[in-house]
Amino acid sequence: MAVVWDGRTDEEKLQELLRLGEQTQLDFKAELDLRDRKHELDFVKDAVAMANRPPGGYILIGITDDGDLPSTPWRVKNPQMFDGATLRDKIGKYIEADIEVVSQIHTLKGSDVVVVAIFSTRSGLPVPMMSMGQYNKPNGKGRMKTKTVFRPGEIFIRDGAGNVPVRYRDWPSVLAQHDHQLKEAATSDVNSLMSKLADAIGDGGKVNVPLEPFLADDTVSSAIRANIRQGNRAELKIFLQNTREEIVLAEEKIKPLVRLVGVGCEAMLADDYDLAIKTIETMYDAFSSIAKSPSAVAATIVAAYLFGAAAVRSGCWELIPELVLRPFQRTPAHPRYSSWIRYGQIEASAHNQYPFSSHPVDKVDHDEADDNGTMISEGLSWARNYPLLRPDVLHDFGLHNNTTRKTDTLLNSLCQFDFLYAWLVNASARRQGGGGAYAASSAFKHWRTLPIIERTITNGEMRAKLFPASREKEIAQALRSTYSHAEKVSNREKYFTGWEPLPTWIADFIDHLADGTNTSGQQPRNSSRAPLHQTGSNVVELETLRAKN
DSSP states (O other), X not given: OOOOOOOOOSHHHHHHHTTSOOBTTEEEESOOOTTSHHHHHHHHHHHHHHHTSTTEEEEEETOOTTSSOOSSOOOOSOGGGGSHHHHHHHHHTSOSSOOOEEEEEEEETTEEEEEEEEEOOTTOOOOOOOSOEEEEEEOSSSSEEEEEEEOTTOOEEEETTEEEEOOXXXXXXXXXXXXXXXXXXXXXXXXXXXXXXXXXXOSSXXXXXXXXXXXXXXXXXXXXXXXXXXXXXXXXXXXXXXXXXXXXXXXXXHHHHHHHHHHHHHHHHTTOHHHHHHHHHHHHHHHHHSTTOHHHHHHHHHHHHHHHHHHHHHTOTTHHHHHHOOOBOSSTTSOOBSOHHHHHHHHHHHXXXXXXXXXXXXXXXXXXXXXXXXXXXHHHHHHHHOGGGOTTOOSOOOTTSSSOOOOHHHHHHHHHHHHHHHHHHHHTHHHHSOOOOOOGGGGSOHHHHHHHHHHHHHOHHHHHHXXXXXXXXXXXXXXXXXXXXXXXXXXXXXXXXXXXXXXXXXXXXXXXXHHSOOTTSSOOXXXXXXXXXXXXHHHHHHHHHHHHO
């Protein structure tokens, strides 16, 4: 499984990386003493080689080559030595370019682990070594021998778990980011003009703002907004049709999927329900045509998550069941799934795209039940790289500075949509058949997901939009099973603390609705509680129940 690059260095990212082995974007070091000349030069070479493979990679210090903690705990004696700015300065002594470094120290089982994120250069150009990297070592004959790690002018790249000099066959991938920037620059004047034109169009007479494939994402976003304001349904319909064809036919799926989700995001912000539904239908239709390709399936499911996360952030609750509860059966000979998203996750997992398990955690071996959040991290990576996916979240993510990155809004909304997806599928089992969806957000902290559970429980109007055809008992039972599975999965991690149990006031309410029992040993506080879909007294009673716990 490949590393998902998103620049994060938090505990959840460390947990994700420890599931993987060393590879092009991931390097393990059992220890690192930057006062030692050899250690310093080896680290510099590793970091520069990793930066030369856009978008960058991770170095985990304090982890053995096998991906485990060392038998003797390794401790950081001077945390300042592993600060991102300090590491950047160490690297900067040997190169001319500025390579961004972000780091964070964690402690697992009494042993320190430093997560170091190495970013590629903004220019996208590979970085040669500027000076000689040498150290002295004993030669066994009472003398010192000079060992050369790198020389001026050498360009190294990561290849698997090691570093190699750049080869002729490597140049296309090494220069891919730079080539993309050149293409963007070549059309910048046209894009700027089109963007200004789109922004200048008011609410007066209708003017068609063309949505052309060559336009940059920022310009596409402005053009979509202008066409929505002008009510140019034909232009938007044609754009959706063309985007659907590109998803099906193009080898690279990410760009058209990003633009498709971008239409949906702008539609939600403009309260254009019909256009948002049309976007969902286009995505589902494209998915049906590419279901034989595991990589295309995986990419489309990431796009669906990004649409769902935007719906969570904008409060478009009625769109979430429209997105999730679309059954899928690839052929009459294949199983029928109550949600196309669940089919996509299982198909992607079967082909090692994203490791999801389709089985309960207590019925499979540890290695098989791998419901981790790699796909959620991939969604976050897309959102960071493509502003079209987050027109409502415009802050700087700090990818090129060493300040704390504000990723919670995006990551939390992805986790919350993920839990809602599983909850909806499980609650609809009576009508749709199937069920058995599991929350990949179990790979992240439970506090990222808990707010959406509390909001759904305490807001009857929101709940009615999310579960328009489910009985209150089904909603409660589905919440209990979905959360219970996520809690079990999260608590099997080797080095990390998993999800905490649901707050007592929620657990009491679930038990009372699901089977009339109370796991806390107390009698239900209000046996005449209003129906789950009632929007008035129900909220008051739940708030009172929460206050008593």
